[in-house]
Amino acid sequence: MINVLILSAGRRVELVQAFQKALLQHAPGSKVVAGDAQGLAPALYHADDAVLLPRVSDPSYLDSLCSVIKDHQISLVVPTIDPELPVLADLRTEIESRTGTRVMVAEPWVTRICNDKILTQDHISENGLMAPMLYAMPENISDKDFPVIIKPKAGSSSIGVHVVTTRDELDYLLPRTTEPMIQRLIVGDEHTVDCFSDFEGNVVTVVPRLRIATRGGEILKGRIVKDPEIITAVKSLLATLPMPGHSTVQCFKTDRGVEFIEVNPRFGGGAPMSIAAGADSCSHLVRILQGERLSYNEDYEDGLTFMRFDQAVMVRDSEVVGL
Structure with missing residues (x-):
């Protein structure tokens, strides 16, 4: 059991x-x-x-x-x-x-890096991978640098993330953003990549998903895209950040290549898309607990599009947990 x-x-x-x-x-x-x-x-x-x-x-x-x-x-x-x-x-x-x-759960040093977007960006750059340029000081931003992104260095679900087009907007948002960080706005296709590694850090699956539409930072519509360039870049990142079980990596594919913006050592909201495509992290975890050793594979279906929707749950007062 x-x-x-x-x-x-x-x-x-x-x-x-x-x-x-x-x-x-x-x-x-x-x-x-x-x-x-x-x-x-x-x-x-x-x-x-x-x-x-x-x-x-x-x-x-x-x-x-x-x-x-x-x-x-x-x-x-x-x-x-x-x-x-x-x-x-x-x-x-x-x-x-x-x-x-x-x-x-990953080691404390990994969670510390992933929960701080500035540390995440530093780690990515120090390991020879790409991330959007970070502006250390607001006064270093010239008019030609706009638009830029301002966001809290810790956070999720795109809460507090703003595209800023003018100096006045930036001056307004800076004191209203908790521990702000400012990045160059990058243009390209945004992907969330579902990853799975065993408890020794060996990578088993890497599944890029194109983010077609989102709400509140969580994906509503997405498509599985088996992109070799993204897969290779993500595997390089995972080699430096061992995360047991399921993890999610967010990146853009730009003219420069694959640029990483966020790493989360947990299931993301859209993970069931990759699971349904055949990269079944839930089954992987169960099989590992049963003593199996898994090897890397790309045995998931490419080109699947997913559209998520809301559904209500109805309970009577007598059925509410803890009431």
Whole structure:
């Protein structure tokens, strides 16, 4: 039996269902347990079991998480949001020793780099890869440099990201942006790349997805594009940032080549697209926990287009988790 706990499950119904499908195929009788800090998270009602957990900032978080892991006989813990990653990275050894579970999280130094976009850009450049030019000082930006991008150095879902076309706009947004960073605006096709590596850092799959349409920073429409240039560049990046399990890399393909803008050592919202195309990270995780060794492959279907949509979940008061 391989029970999986998905943390901060929120709206990740597709991810819950992908794990359920993988468990049905490879470990029948296993369960997907969804956890969240509030009882109205839709994914809770699609999982095999649901639990409420305190937020990672709560002093009781570690003990509560370990209790859930033991009570539900969890084999794998899967974080899904950025604020969890550094906390779980620091606690991973203790969680695993206290419970015998496996936590899908990278080393603390990796999560520290990925959670800070300036550190991410520095790491990319130091390793001979490309990223948009970073303006260290706002006063160094001349009129010919506009438009530029301003965004918080930590954050996700495109929150606080602005395209700035004038000096007046920049002066207005700078004091209103938390720990701002300013980058050259690049033009090209934006891709999110779903990656999977085993727990030793060996790359198993790299799947570029063209971002056709987004909402709130999350993909609504995308197409699988098996682009050799992007795949090669991403594999080079992964060699410098070992991230066990599923991770996502965002990049643009420009006239200069592949330019990286973000790295997330977790499942992205659009990961079910790559899973459905055949790069099944959920099955990979289950098979690894069963002792299999996986090798690199590109056995996923190219040219698939996905269009995501919203769907309501209806529950009665008596069915609300934790109410």
